Amino acid sequence: MDSLIVGSNRKIDPTRRAHLKPDMTPDDNNRVEIGPTGLAFAEWEAAGLTAPDMPALREYRLSRLQEKIREADCAGLLCFDPLNIRYATDTTNMQLWTTHNAARACFVPPEGKVILWDFHNCEHLSAHLPLVGELRGGASFFYFETGDQTEKHAAHFAAELVDIMHSYAPGNKRIAIDKIENAGYAALLQHGVEILDGQVLTEHARGIKNDNELNAMRCAIHACEQAVEEMRAVVKPGVTENDVWAALHAGNIRRGGEWIETRILSSGPRTNPWFQECGPRVMENGDLLAFDTDLISTYGYCCDISRTWLVGDKPATDAQKILYRDAYEHVMTNIEVIKPGMSFAEVTKEAHRLPEKYRALRYGVLAHGIGLCDEYPSIRYPEDVVEHGYGGTVEVGMTLCVEAYCGEEGGHEGVKLEEQVVVTDNGCVPLSQYRYEDELLG
Numbered sequence: 001m002d003s004l005i006v007g008s009n010r011k012i013d014p015t016r017r018a019h020l021k022p023d024m025t026p027d028d029n030n031r032v033e034i035g036p037t038g039l040a041f042a043e044w045e046a047a048g049l050t051a052p053d054m055p056a057l058r059e060y061r062l063s064r065l066q067e068k069i070r071e072a073d074c075a076g077l078l079c080f081d082p083l084n085i086r087y088a089t090d091t092t093n094m095q096l097w098t099t100h101n102a103a104r105a106c107f108v109p110p111e112g113k114v115i116l117w118d119f120h121n122c123e124h125l126s127a128h129l130p131l132v133g134e135l136r137g138g139a140s141f142f143y144f145e146t147g148d149q150t151e152k153h154a155a156h157f158a159a160e161l162v163d164i165m166h167s168y169a170p171g172n173k174r175i176a177i178d179k180i181e182n183a184g185y186a187a188l189l190q191h192g193v194e195i196l197d198g199q200v201l202t203e204h205a206r207g208i209k210n211d212n213e214l215n216a217m218r219c220a221i222h223a224c225e226q227a228v229e230e231m232r233a234v235v236k237p238g239v240t241e242n243d244v245w246a247a248l249h250a251g252n253i254r255r256g257g258e259w260i261e262t263r264i265l266s267s268g269p270r271t272n273p274w275f276q277e278c279g280p281r282v283m284e285n286g287d288l289l290a291f292d293t294d295l296i297s298t299y300g301y302c303c304d305i306s307r308t309w310l311v312g313d314k315p316a317t318d319a320q321k322i323l324y325r326d327a328y329e330h331v332m333t334n335i336e337v338i339k340p341g342m343s344f345a346e347v348t349k350e351a352h353r354l355p356e357k358y359r360a361l362r363y364g365v366l367a368h369g370i371g372l373c374d375e376y377p378s379i380r381y382p383e384d385v386v387e388h389g390y391g392g393t394v395e396v397g398m399t400l401c402v403e404a405y406c407g408e409e410g411g412h413e414g415v416k417l418e419e420q421v422v423v424t425d426n427g428c429v430p431l432s433q434y435r436y437e438d439e440l441l442g
Contacts, residue, residue: 052216064205075169105139158187203376208397224303227251241278265291272414286314306418324440330404
């Protein structure tokens with residue numbers, strides 16, 4: 001495991017990198033990095049979408065982080081969160097496993113290339129990435145990995161990190177860290193290191209997308225929506241919720257997507273209250289089926305949209321139409337309301353007010369940021385501002401998901417809708433394109 005190669009630090013061998021193609025194209029059959037498939041590229045071409053310039057995207061994301069590091073006047077940023085490592089380096093390695101086993105880390109200096117600590121014998125996974133300047137081992141100091149030797153390994157890592165900090169910013173003992181195991185935190189404090197909240201830096205860096213990053217997001221969303229269409233073809237009375245969700249997973253993987261963060265799909269009476277995950281329920285004619293994709297698509301970008309469908313050929317009831325229309329009006333009105341320069345408090349104040357009958361079961365936010373996953377900011381409903389709201393301003397380049405859940409407390413069904421948008425100088429422009437239901441809209 002990783003702990004067995006403590007101290008085996010090495011520079012990236014440029015001869016290894018030279019034998020790997022720098023980016024993903026439809027013809028790279030034996031490429032090292034995961035990514036879009038030929039199916040995804042063909043669908044993007046047919047849709048008139050432009051694939052991102054990945055070297056430029058990596059440089060942009062690293063520059064965003066380094067800008068925040070310099071503003072914070074710290075010696076660097078240490079990341080253990082796999083999505084922050086992805087943002088900084090574009091490397092992936094067992095992303096879900098490393099989410100709960102902190103076996104990888106990266107150090108982002110104020111200027112220059114990133115140092116990556118990777119899992120045992122995994123140096124080939126980043127050899128194609130020129131912004132990773134040095135590869136190391138030994139960032140694993142959690143109990144499963146290091147047992148009763150955890151403090152020793154954490155102390156070794158802390159001493160190594162202090163040396164790195166000194167080499168980039170002599171005399172500066174401030175470092176931003178997104179998250180770290182307790183033993184590592186304690187070991188750094190023993191060196192007199194001042195630890196800043198790295199999530200403040202990473203969330204604000206990731207919050208603003210340029211045109212090239214938006215291209216990556218549009219491609220990822222399109223791939224997701226094609227998988228949603230395949231999921232839709234499975235929906236009929238007599239089919240289970242799990243059968244439907246499996247089609248979304250399959251469509252995502254076929255296009256080079258990566259995983260799905262939740263499994264929030266429910267039908268009939270399971271749509272109220274919200275947040276029930278899909279199970280073995282057999283859908284019936286006339287049911288509502290509601291879902292939230294929460295899908296990590298191509299290039300690692302999240303497509304987070306929600307739709308509600310009618311199962312079978314039974315006409316929608318008046319009650320179902322009212323739920324759907326109210327949710328649709330809420331989302332569409334709020335997309336129009338949100339403008340750059342508004343404070344989050346102003347958005348809350350000016351936003352469409354949910355009818356009172358839905359407020360008890362309201363969604364947790366009326367809008368939230370989106371990128372590689374759900375990101376800063378969270379913009380709250382009026383009922384939640386006092387306990388959960390915070391300050392901030394809507395900025396050009398932010399990408400947001402605008403949400404609505406409409407279901408009455410004790411009601412039979414509910415409707416979930418969500419749209420993904422980008423904030424421009426003139427307001428919000430949809431990034432997602434998946435259609436709404438004419439029959440439910442009436």
